[in-house]
Amino acid sequence: MRREVPLVLTAIVGITMIIAHFIPPLNILKNLFEDWFFIIAAFAIYLGILNLILINGDKIYKKQKGWPFGVVVILGFLVITVIGIFFSGGKSFQDPGTPFYYIYMNLYYPLSATMFALLAFFVASASYRAFRARNVEASMLLGAAFILMLGRVPIGYWVSAGLGHALAYAADWIMDFPQTAGQRAIMIGIALGVVSSALRVILGLERAYSAGE
């Protein structure tokens, strides 16, 4: 029963969702299932929070390696939750001027932006390691990368001014045609992969995700 019930539920919900796409009156069921998923996912957040607190709490209690970080995690979670719920004006907690907004702008935003900014450095180091003209295909990739990297910024527009801004227009051409063609091909392949994978899950052929062989 433990294995069969999830498989039957998956099959019923999956088939209903597919059919509802073509049969408008079944949208009611489709909306219902979608709402159920979001409710479950929302409540599941508490599972995650509980796990986070337990794991870090245990780390602090046993004074394991890196336990001060556990204190930072739990304190950060508690402080922001309390401020957001109780001290930021209820529903308009996101409005400018509230303590929550202050934390958002002065703590969360710089931290988040910093992590994203790391990409600039990692792109440089990854490019330096990966872009080698080892063979013809790699050389073509390298050439396209050069044209795009220079053509997509004003430098390309300036340096090729004598050639009618060729770099900038070449970059636009690569974006419009070869790049778009490649994107389309990958998207079509992925879409078919998703369809096949979803059918396998609905039919109960793919069960590893539900802890069944």
Add this chain to the structure above:
Amino acid sequence: MNETTNQEKKTFWEKLLSIDRRIIFLFIAVAISVPLFFKTSLDMPVSPVVQEVYNAIDKLRAGSKVLVSFDYDPSSMPELQPMAESFFRQCFRKNLKVIIMGLWPQGPLQANIALEQVFKDEDIKAKNLQYGIDYVNLGFTAGNEVVIDRMGHDFRESYPADSRGTPLSEIPLMKGVRNYDNIDLILNLSAGYPGTMEWVQYAVDVFHVKLAAGNTAVQAPSMYPYIQTGQLAGVLGGMKGGAEYEIAIKNPAKAVSYMFSQAIAHAVICFFIIIGNIAFFSLRKKKTS
């Protein structure tokens, strides 16, 4: 003498190929940060995909309603926030009515930050824009693409009230706005999921609304297939798209000033790639000889 020189050369190229990545990071840090201290106004053309976004908004008459979905968080602020500010400027200057929403929890907050900036402009301050009459913030609602789908039938299915808890029926701007039929244009500012792809699949393909997009530079290439099929009116791609949009609305601001920094950084990366390939080929030549 030759042998020693050959050994030094070999060592130098090998060292170059296995350079500590922190040296590359240092060069990039300098390349990005130093230009920020120079106030440079760069001349660049507005690309067709950006011009289409501008034209789509410019064609609207005063009083038209535009919906803007803020689907990003602070990490994408440098790229998308200038687009948001420019969009608000263009809309308010044309006396369009703006409905703000977000499929990401931080989205509506990003909108508030953009509004705060835009309201400092003298020409917009002079208009004395009123919340609920000229613009409204519906806030965030969970559900991802399900929200997009349901709004196509009735906004109230996903947004019974705005971000301040006021029922939509009590907001003057929302009177007569039932679903996408009452919206003249949608702009989606997106950094990932849910984002422009979901808006195209669930709003454009099903309800045939007009959609324009602003995306991060990584995402923008994925949008080109949708432009070619007419599903997207245009796209603002990355900081360059934002800068071009600022030039199009004749208000060069943050994005234009950041482009100098980005240009130098790109040049430095190209320089390192060239150096790396020279080292690679020199070593390969050494090995074959």
Add this chain to the structure above:
Amino acid sequence: MSKRENVTKARAGKSVTLDLSFLFLIFLALFLLFGQSILAEEVPTAQEEIAIPKDSVLPVPPTNVIAKDIPNDKGGAITISWERSADDGGGAKNVTGYEILRSTKRDEGYEHIGNVPPGATSFSDNVTKDKVLYFYKIRAISPTGTSESEPSAPAFSKRQWFDFSRLSLFILSLIIGFAIFYFIEKAKSEKGLFIRKIAGLEAVDDAVGRATEMGRKIIFIPGIMDMDSMQTIAGVTILGRVAKLAAEYEAKLEVPVSKSLVMVTCREVVKEAYLNAGRPDAYNDDMVYYLTDDQFAYAAALDGIFLRDRPAAVFLQGQFYAEALILAETANSVGAIQIAGTAMPTQLPFFVAACDYTLIGEELFAASAYLSKDPKLLGSLKGQDVGKFIFLLAILIGVVFLTLNSVLGLNLPDLRELFKGI
């Protein structure tokens, strides 16, 4: 072959046949019972000339109001269209908007149901009762007064049992679906279905072995999305295989996740894998733990784990966004072998550049079939190729037709019209 495996295989075979028949019967029943949709009939209105006195200050009323059922929906909605007032954008240019009025009687009882701005020429009434006749009028509003159009012809809404605007998609889905079913069934009797080598999946055993030899951890990251993403499901499937190997080789496995539901699922998968490997004692719930939902906080936490624990093998299998390169580069910097897999076109280039092995797009979804070598799963991959063949053929024919049309001035059909509903 153990008894448990026998039963499982028999049940699997049965479930496919039953599901096939069940699906076919559903479609057949639906078509027989609700095959044809009946569109609301339009009763054309007579074009009436409206005499406008020269000295009138009221706006010119809108004309030609047409109401009809919105097709391909579940009912309860009527669309109304009209021609704008002559004073809207022209003439006196003073129309400030329109009001939509509705009644169940032609000449009386109109109620106001909506507003639209000037320039609008359509409105959707989404709160109608099916099979009730409604009449509509459009009222033009201006500072000097209002004027109403003539009533529309009556219209009623009704539900359609099939959305014919999606017919192309339906037929395509049927073809691809049946191709997949056919090859699944055929694969049961056919032996040795060919599948090309996928380097990333061949390297899984080596990666786990390396971690065992070095005495360092294996970190498995199933992406940052929830269980409603197929990529996450595919990633979790690979986790089952990696966990089984880790149990057999006695390697340390950790699975830090970003979503609570994924945590719950991964725990079940890893526990089952350890059980199947005969090492239930080695399993510990803390092997799978939740970090945070926030994308970059998750990336920061993982970076910290990589730098402190210096894992020997890192698996990045699932749906990733901007944090992909951050994770891949950091793992590379600590010398871990990396096997990545994602179906995100935007992140594939970063994984290809930074990781040792990358499963590109469909290869991620093919992983379960590849690793298990189950004939039925391999058969489904073959069915998928039928879909690809259809698209290739359509693209080729479409390009040839369009080229001939533009070069030779022929009038060959545009295949884009055929795929419009997709």
